[in-house]
Amino acid sequence: MGSNSLRLILFFSVLFTLALIEFVVPYRKRILKRKDRWVSNFFLIAIANLLVKISVPVGLIAFSDLFREKGYGLLNVIEVNFYVSIIISLVLLDFLIYVQHIISHKILFLWKFHRVHHTDIDLDVTSALRFHPIEILFSILYKLFFIFIFGISSESILIFEIILSSMAMFNHSNIHLPKRFESALRMFIVTPQMHIVHHSVKKYESDKNFGFNFSFWDRIFKTYIKNFEGSDKIGQNHFRKIKDQSLKSLLIQPFLKIKVK
């Protein structure tokens, strides 16, 4: 079985399992019905997967193999044990996408694309990969740059992409976790209850909890917030109508002229 089929099988298994748990033990009451968001979310996920995600990990992997062959990148220059280099790469990639996430909130041009992800007024497993296709392209170029600089191996990229998409589905999912279990888990990884605060309508809350996998980056760099501090309203104040969730609205949203961030 090719690595792409493995990724797709894993992807749909995680998606299906989390959607089922959401149905059995939901965390929050939904504002909109699933059908009002899921069509757009699935279309965006499909566009991402078909246009970019399927071709590009292969592309990133091909580039990574090329860099290894040519001896480019830090990890291809220094002698490191293969398994150690995978661990270093996974931690490094997680840190790099934490930084990328902060940048995509701070630079207005990038925020306009990232805002599409934040427009979802309910969070569930389908929100996890609902990104504007252009943001996905940016993120691929960003990763490619660091794969080149650090000489990250194709094995590391594949493992990281699988962990990242599974973790994103987990920490956007609307599932209830027992409180003590959630607090213990949160010491190491980003839980749904930690990540949802990042989707708050309030900017000082959405400027927190940027992590995707490990929860310690936010603690180390002081971008951590434990809970919602006022209301627990999520989404974007400018885009709260059902029509704002349509596929067309989401695709054109970055190009709209609106006054506020």
Ligand SMILES: [Zn+2]
């Ligand atoms: Zn964000």
